[in-house]
Amino acid sequence: MPDRNRVQAYLPAGAEAVPNTIGTAPGIWMRLSRAWVAALPGVPGEMKPMFDEFVVPRLRDLGLTAGVTAIRTIHTFGMGESQVESQLLDLTLRGREPEVGITASDAVITLRIVARAPTVAEAEAQIADTESLIRQRLGSLVYGVDGEQLEDVVIRELIARRQTIVTAESVTAGLVSRLLGRVPGASAALLGGVVAYANEVKQGVLGVPESLIRAHGAVSAPGVEAMAAGARLLMGSDYALATSGIAGPTGATATKPIGLVYIGLAWPNGVTSTHVNWFGSREEIQTRSAKSALNMLRLHLEKSKVEPQTNTEKDG
Amino acid sequence: MPDRNRVQAYLPAGAEAVPNTIGTAPGIWMRLSRAWVAALPGVPGEMKPMFDEFVVPRLRDLGLTAGVTAIRTIHTFGMGESQVESQLLDLTLRGREPEVGITASDAVITLRIVARAPTVAEAEAQIADTESLIRQRLGSLVYGVDGEQLEDVVIRELIARRQTIVTAESVTAGLVSRLLGRVPGASAALLGGVVAYANEVKQGVLGVPESLIRAHGAVSAPGVEAMAAGARLLMGSDYALATSGIAGPTGATATKPIGLVYIGLAWPNGVTSTHVNWFGSREEIQTRSAKSALNMLRLHLEKSKVEPQTNTEKDG
Numbered sequence: 001m002p003d004r005n006r007v008q009a010y011l012p013a014g015a016e017a018v019p020n021t022i023g024t025a026p027g028i029w030m031r032l033s034r035a036w037v038a039a040l041p042g043v044p045g046e047m048k049p050m051f052d053e054f055v056v057p058r059l060r061d062l063g064l065t066a067g068v069t070a071i072r073t074i075h076t077f078g079m080g081e082s083q084v085e086s087q088l089l090d091l092t093l094r095g096r097e098p099e100v101g102i103t104a105s106d107a108v109i110t111l112r113i114v115a116r117a118p119t120v121a122e123a124e125a126q127i128a129d130t131e132s133l134i135r136q137r138l139g140s141l142v143y144g145v146d147g148e149q150l151e152d153v154v155i156r157e158l159i160a161r162r163q164t165i166v167t168a169e170s171v172t173a174g175l176v177s178r179l180l181g182r183v184p185g186a187s188a189a190l191l192g193g194v195v196a197y198a199n200e201v202k203q204g205v206l207g208v209p210e211s212l213i214r215a216h217g218a219v220s221a222p223g224v225e226a227m228a229a230g231a232r233l234l235m236g237s238d239y240a241l242a243t244s245g246i247a248g249p250t251g252a253t254a255t256k257p258i259g260l261v262y263i264g265l266a267w268p269n270g271v272t273s274t275h276v277n278w279f280g281s282r283e284e285i286q287t288r289s290a291k292s293a294l295n296m297l298r299l300h301l302e303k304s305k306v307e308p309q310t311n312t313e314k315d316g
Numbered sequence: 317m318p319d320r321n322r323v324q325a326y327l328p329a330g331a332e333a334v335p336n337t338i339g340t341a342p343g344i345w346m347r348l349s350r351a352w353v354a355a356l357p358g359v360p361g362e363m364k365p366m367f368d369e370f371v372v373p374r375l376r377d378l379g380l381t382a383g384v385t386a387i388r389t390i391h392t393f394g395m396g397e398s399q400v401e402s403q404l405l406d407l408t409l410r411g412r413e414p415e416v417g418i419t420a421s422d423a424v425i426t427l428r429i430v431a432r433a434p435t436v437a438e439a440e441a442q443i444a445d446t447e448s449l450i451r452q453r454l455g456s457l458v459y460g461v462d463g464e465q466l467e468d469v470v471i472r473e474l475i476a477r478r479q480t481i482v483t484a485e486s487v488t489a490g491l492v493s494r495l496l497g498r499v500p501g502a503s504a505a506l507l508g509g510v511v512a513y514a515n516e517v518k519q520g521v522l523g524v525p526e527s528l529i530r531a532h533g534a535v536s537a538p539g540v541e542a543m544a545a546g547a548r549l550l551m552g553s554d555y556a557l558a559t560s561g562i563a564g565p566t567g568a569t570a571t572k573p574i575g576l577v578y579i580g581l582a583w584p585n586g587v588t589s590t591h592v593n594w595f596g597s598r599e600e601i602q603t604r605s606a607k608s609a610l611n612m613l614r615l616h617l618e619k620s621k622v623e624p625q626t627n628t629e630k631d632g
Contacts, residue, residue, distance in 0.1 A: 022596075045597065167490070167511065173497020174483070174490030177511040181489020184565050184598055192517035194510055195483065195493040201508035201551050205521070235517050249500050281361065282500055 018054045022046045070123035074111040076141040077295045084109045087137045098126045107288040150294040151179040157301045158189035163238040167193030168231035171245035175290040191235050206230035219244045221273040224264030232266045240266040241293045247282045261289040265296050334370045338362045386439035390427040392457040393611045400425045403453045414442045423604040466610040467495040473617045474505035479554040483509030484547035487561035491606040507551050522546035535560045535572050537589045540580030548582045556582040557609045563598045577605040581612050
């Protein structure tokens with residue numbers, strides 16, 4: 001734990017200090033013969049804002065930025081990398097401008113558009129055209145751009161609607177709520193959650209009937225639906241997300257393999273569930289399942305956004 | 317999501333396939349003129365085991381490994397990087413053998429011993445000597461080595477004692493239970509937890525008295541102690557960890573700045589709490605607070621392990 005008051009940096013003669021608003025170590029900006037030198041702390045959380053806020057404007061003032069590279073990433077969830085790519089084959093061809101690359105990280109498939117042009121406006125126009133093509137083809141698979149995560153989208157949408165969410169997690173052990181809680185301002189939408197690892201907690205805290213667990217097991221559609229409905233009732237939220245599954249390395253049964261995960265969603269008018277079959281490590285199964293849960297709520301919110309246009313029934 | 321049955325790889329003539337037990341793409345092992353070439357998939361989770369299990373033995377068989385480098389990392393929690401370093405100045409001197417490096421990641425301070433010697437036995441002897449010096453100086457700051465995380469140590473210790481844990485999380489929003497749940501076999505010790513973001517959940521689910529919250533606020537020693545005791549009662553565990561604090565970027569008050577986090581621990585014979593003052597981003601404050609909570613339980617378990625030797629009282 002650095003002590004904010006202890007550090008007193010010495011700078012090379014002729015150097016200018018680059019302010020560090022996050023940590024204690026300043027950076028160095030100086031000219032050495034014909035070169036401009038920027039020395040910044042190695043911690044990415046400090047280095048990146050110092051680069052963006054200090055170094056980039058200096059380079060621009062010096063006329064050292066020839067042309068512009070603009071980058072936009074578009075994130076999708078719900079389909080595998082090869083399936084996403086098969087819908088964009090013409091866009092991902094080598095040599096196309098702007099370039100479109102595809103990467104996968106924990107079941108999030110990301111398209112990366114890189115445009116090089118003489119001006120920002122031209123680069124951004126290129127990106128906008130390609131982004132609109134991608135969105136047309138992928139529809140609701142696209143959940144966000146650039147730094148956005150599924151949890152950012154879900155929290156933003158809930159706050160906009162003044163609605164609330166709680167969680168009931170078994171296989172993800174708190175990861176769904178932890179992801180939601182990572183979003184600044186999450187407390188306006190996230191009331192809380194229950195991590196229900198033991199069946200006794202599913203029964204005693206969430207009110208899942210023992211008979212249901214005996215008949216179907218906790219890793220089942222009725223299981224996660226009862227967990228979601230129970231959590232919603234317990235904490236009085238609009239929505240509840242529930243997860244139950246087999247993350248491994250042990251716990252598989254004849255009918256329930258490692259990677260089988262049920263996800264439940266309860267809302268004021270009902271409850272539903274789905275299941276996924278992941279393969280991978282315990283950690284991967286947990287992470288992907290948590291994202292699947294967030295994505296399930298995202299799609300539900302998206303659908304219920306357009307419903308009022310076609311639905312003539314109104315709540316009292 | 318790769319399809320295990322779809323991939324049929326073509327190999328260069330004369331190449332041998334390197335088996336991939338995790339994913340679908342095999343690696344390539346072949347001789348090109350005087351060089352041996354190993355081409356492995358870029359995914360670290362696939363590449364690393366393929367390197368260890370296939371490439372290293374081949375290099376050894378070829379007599380291409382001259383001498384041995386052995387590495388051991390020793391992880392500490394509870395003291396800042398500069399404080400840890402000040403106790404090891406002679407060990408971290410440049411040129412010392414074996415080398416000792418120091419790194420910090422999310423408040424975990426890690427010592428890295430690198431020994432180079434003609435044989436494995438000599439390298440390991442060097443490491444053992446230095447490790448024992450480090451452990452003497454740092455005592456209970458050291459929680460683990462190599463791949464071990466705080467949650468691994470806590471779960472292992474709880475399972476060995478056949479004891480159980482639950483969580484009651486506000487500021488960490490489920491991260492403490494999520495870390496515990498990451499450990500294979502965690503369900504033998506982790507019963508569940510409550511994420512209590514809203515005060516209504518702290519009151520209604522954990523039984524924290526409204527008057528207590530009114531008098532002290534939820535971010536207080538009495539607050540986390542009541543949360544921990546409430547979670548333990550609710551789910552019937554041996555231990556409960558609770559967190560409550562201000563992660564920012566909003567929520568600070570005149571007396572409670574961003575980064576102030578209380579941590580509570582309840583056990584069969586009592587309840588206690590501590591507080592930390594982190595600075596950093598919301599994410600950093602949350603992550604470090606979750607680790608502080610795990611560390612608090614680790615130290616409690618460590619202390620209660622040696623107590624029977626000096627304590628003449630016995631439980632009935």
